[in-house]
Amino acid sequence: MAAAKWETQRYATTMLGSAVSTVMTARIVSLEQEAEEDGKAGRWRIVADVLATEKPHLRYAPQRLRLSARDLPALSETGTVLKGAVRLRAHGGPVRSGQYDFAFHGFFRGHGGNGFYLGTPEIIDSDIASEPQDKSWQASVEAIIGQLRALIGGRIMQALNGEEGAVAAALISGQRAGISEATNEALRIAGLAHILSISGLHLALAAGIVMVSVRGLAGLFPSLSLYYPVKKIAALISLFSSGFYLALSGADVAAQRSFIMLAVMLCAVIMDRKALTLRNLAIAALFSILVTPHEILGPSFQMSYSATGALIAGFAWVKLRKRQNPEKTERQTGLLHTVRRWLIGIIATSLLAGTASGLYAAFHFNNMAPLGMLGNALALPVISVLIMPFAVIALLLMPLSLEWLPLQVMGKGIELVKWIAHFVAGLSPDLIPGLLPAPVLLLWTAAMLSAMILTSHLRLISLMFVGAGFVSLVATDLPDINVSEDARLVAVRQNNILYVNRPRPAAFTTDNWRKAYKITEVRVPDKKGAESSEGFICMDGLCSFDLANGQVLAYAENRDAAQIACNIGDVIIFAFAGNMHCSKRQDRDDTSPLIITRQQLALKGVAEIYLPLNREINQERTIIQAAKAATQIENSVAGDKSKNNANSAGEVKVVFAVGEPQRPWHLYRLWSRAARNLED
Structure with missing residues (x-):
């Protein structure tokens, strides 16, 4: 609670109160272009810092806004100052009670409103443009990273044409605007939408590739492997590379949480502790809550930690069963056995993570991926073999201008993942879970936590919470x-x-x-x-x-x-x-x-x-009509009583x-x- 209060005071975002049209001068903080639609160039999505407003001048103008534009000057990039007429709007609230609040999340992102350019703005070079709005070192670092992201995204799009390049840019630099709505929808239905946001999967794969590569290279030199802690050195290098990947991706909240979780695990390796434990997950969660406490109410926090917790608890339970029953564990070798275990692991991973995170997807987004397990089982091997390793190689070779070849391999992998997404989406039924009330979500979250944390037959307590959640779901009234x-x-x-x-x-x-x-x-x-x-x-x-x-x-x-x-x-x-x-x-x-x-x-x-029900309304109207037929005094008394009855029975x-x-x-x-x- 103290962290939440401190965070609220730290942001103190100035929010736009009403819609207004003005002429605004603003500096671009980030810039993305949406995918083409019907042969037309997509709109630009801009985050910009407000420098000045005129006609009219806004006395309480927000510091930062989200804007869109149909067209921009050719030389527009991060740091460019634009001037043009804009239509600004205040943030909207939730479209239903208890749902995603745009004003809440906009406040903690520092976005005081949104809007769009009325026409094409112009680039200006004036005194107000030459003076930086924020001279802090954080703003300077943010500007450098923004320019680096734009440069890397441009190099990727030059090497990979079409939507494959847009997906590659999303995986490497976090820029997702160039992906078509059809592909986004297919990935969502197939349970693969998570691959577009840089999260635990991408950071873990990137860190694992770096760590394995460093240890493999060190193994070529016996003096290094024998006399130095190569595993810890590889974990440290992997930690720094993950930090660079986090900064390059834009460091949004989902990526921050994933990095914190990965950093805790890599530090555990450096300190000779177990990396994958619920205790380490709890440390990462506490750190996330202290740094960004508002995110505990958002879908990203809930889906990320529930999926990771389910995976850790599920595989820990499997290892415990094998340890308790060693005679049932058959030691088999061979290629077929390895492939079988690999496939079973992918299926179990998809089932555990999909079930845990699907609960929160149903609450926040009113959708589910019924065949998500199939989509992940088919796509994750492609991502692990053809996409992420070559993404790391392309990034390493980019300073030498040799990124073309690994990006081509990565593009083929992306093309295969897109085919898998459309294939699974074609098989998937149109399943709409409907309204999931907050009390039901809390009860089923308690069931999930009970199943994860408890290690004995006390896990059966989770069934009680599941049953209570179903009872609450059935008893929930829907608005008329x-x-x-x-x-x-x-x-x-x-x-x-x-x-x-x-x-x-x-x-x-x-x-x-x-x-x-x-x-x-x-x-x-x-x-x-x-x-x-x-x-x-x-x-x-x-x-x-x-x-x-x-x-x-x-x-x-x-x-x-x-x-x-x-x-x-x-x-x-x-x-x-x-x-x-x-x-x-x-x-x-x-x-x-x-x-x-x-x-x-x-x-x-x-x-x-x-x-109220039909019957109650008709009864109240009958009482009122009967009361009107009586005398004036009786009518007044009866009218008051009928009004009280209406408030109690037919309210x-x-x-x-x-x-x-x-x-x-x-x-x-x-x-x-x-x-x-x-x-x-």
């Missing part, structure tokens, strides 16, 4: 209505169909909701606006939806539509700026509709609405994804125009 935080998109879940209020809904948000609730169809409003059509009926800024429980959902984009919404709606959403009340409705039938305003959504994030529950903005990474919400009830 979702409202986006910009108040533009409303979705109703009904009859395994997701009804939305816009003909062209936001693809990212809609797809996330569809996968979370395992919806097979998304239905947009009827263009003709026929009252008999199923779903939303929209006309002149007003949308209505007849809910399954007998209530009516009304969505209003302006004040004129709001007057009608107050008359017909039981659940009302006001998507415009300004205050609006449905006082006439309350005086008419003594019922208060649920009202969600644009201001509430701007402050608290996405709204999830849980409706509509609303959950906001963010809640009141109290954390530093959410305070920017207070300054948005929507939060202040102002027009955009």
Whole structure:
């Protein structure tokens, strides 16, 4: 907790509050280009430090932003200063309660917002460009590494054309933007998406190749092997080479954690201790939490450490079984036995790591790789033999301009891995796990930890946590209505169909909701606006939806539509700026509709609405109608009682994804125009 507080104070990122257009001068920190689409050059993705803004001048401009551009000047590179008109936007919150929060992770990356260039910016050479924004040695090292990454990525792309070069650049320098969406999707479905991010697999293979090479070379000189601790020297050289690989890759959080784990293991070798133990994994995890405590809530931390812990615990259990039953362990030799053990090891590795990390992939990304074990069993040998060794050789030969030949071998390996990914993806069923609530994730994490850490029959405790997780999963309620935080998109879940209020809904948000609730169809409003059509009926800024429980959902984009919404709606959403009340409705039938305003959504994030049952609503309406037929006094008393009954028996529950903005990474919400009830 102290580390988390210190980290929050250390970053203190200035966050953009509202969308704004301005003319900005900024220095490029990193630069990547996306893959081509339909023969068109991909967009540029830029991380830039803000130097100045004008027309208008931003008094509280963020220090660093993520930007995109359709086109850039030809000489643009890391360190170049660009000036151009930009449209800046504040970070978005989670699209569902408990999911990935872009503002949270942007805050701890130092990114105060995002945006895009309106046209092509220009390179400038002025006084403000010549003065560095940050004169610290960290900034200088960061600039040198950024230029080195760009240089190495360019050399790789010159030697390897097409997507193979983009994948090679991702494996060596960490630049992933040039990979097509089709390849990314195939790798994800086949359970091979992890090979694109420099993590434990790449660092371990690179360190292992260096260590084996150094020991092999030392073995050619008997005086070295006999009189010097070659194994420890090789481990030390491997540690430094891994550190260089970490810096070259961009040193993102996943790579940092993998390096910490590898460094602990190599230090254990230097100190004559066992390298692969859960104790060493715990040391690495504690160090990660102290340095970057916010990452414990992210998918990368959870997937990395769960997979590594499962592998260490699983193979330790196998070794323990062999030690306890030596008579059952047959000592066999030969090529076939070696190949069989190798294949069994790959399958066991894929099964253990895939199962452990798949739990968190299902929670964060709403997807699973059912044939991931097959994909990894086929691809890992290729990666270990044809890709990573030649990647190390190419990097070593690059100063001599001799990297072409090893990169060609590496390209053939990448081509084979792509074929394997598409092959496995073609066989894989379209499995969507659906919503995995946080309590279920915690219970199943407890089950995993129990199975890893306990070494006796106490491991059976994990079955209790697994059962409790299934009970919690079955008992979880799903929201009936979702409202986006910009108040533009409303979705109703009904009859395994997701009804939305816009003909062209936001693809990212809609797809996330569809996968979370395992919806097979998304239905947009009827263009003709026929009252008999199923779903939303929209006309002149007003949308209505007849809910399954007998209530009516009304969505209003302006004040004129709001007057009608107050008359017909039981659940009302006001998507415009300004205050609006449905006082006439309350005086008419003594019922208060649920009202969600644009201001509430701007402050608290996405709204999830849980409706009461049909029967409860009808009973409440019957009570109200009977009470109205009585005298004025009786009507008042009955109306109060019926209202209390409605709140207790047929209450509509609303959950906001963010809640009141109290954390530093959410305070920017207070300054948005929507939060202040102002027009955009």
